[in-house]
Amino acid sequence: MIRAVGEVVAWSVVLVGVWTATLTVATGGDVLVGVLCAVPVGIVARLARRALGPPVRPPAEALRWLALLPAAVVGDLFRLPPAVLRAAGRAPGGTGEFRDVPVVRPDSARATWAAWILSASPGSYAVDVDDRRLRVHALSDRPSHLERAVSR
Structure with missing residues (x-):
């Protein structure tokens, strides 16, 4: 459970970071909207990663x-x-x-x-x-x- 929450938080932080990087001026409301959107997307990202199975390792080449x-x-x-x-x-x-x-x-x-x-x-x-x-x-x-x- 802690691992799942950690992964969702990590996805959310990355998504909010990308969102705020695209803003000219980041206001409190913009960051709040980013967080409110990033958390459900972080949950979906975790579910999608688990559904896809283990990652495909790149070949040496x-x-x-x-x-x-x-x-x-x-x-x-x-x-x-x-x-x-x-x-x-x-x-x-x-x-x-x-x-x-x-x-x-x-x-x-x-x-x-x-x-x-x-x-x-x-x-x-x-x-x-x-x-x-x-x-x-x-x-x-x-x-x-x-x-x-x-x-x-």
């Missing part, structure tokens, strides 16, 4: 994938404006493609983390995941360094 993520994000930020113009019909060309990215040594944890990290970049998004492959929509017609790293 996830750190290498995360190290490649900043460069992928910067590169994709340069690819994004032309893709938006193409999608709006103001520039010739396509708006990306769907492709399969194989997951070596397949298991659900590896595929889950690979999908999450690939989707964190603006240039690709995992639209379907199974233990052996990711179905990705990407802005570029060539696989990125991040996609190649995930498939190794």
Whole structure:
């Protein structure tokens, strides 16, 4: 019971902290509203965490994938404006493609983390995941360094 209350309090403190950080000027009423909203959300967060079961531990390669993520994000930020113009019909060309990215040594944890990290970049998004492959929509017609790293 004490552990459950502690977890709800921790969630609530984090949520109130995020809420007050978004305010220009935090008044007492704003903080009170934040607390009143954060406590039920903290309870739901605890229930959701328990319903989902044990956390999925990242594979050893996830750190290498995360190290490649900043460069992928910067590169994709340069690819994004032309893709938006193409999608709006103001520039010739396509708006990306769907492709399969194989997951070596397949298991659900590896595929889950690979999908999450690939989707964190603006240039690709995992639209379907199974233990052996990711179905990705990407802005570029060539696989990125991040996609190649995930498939190794």
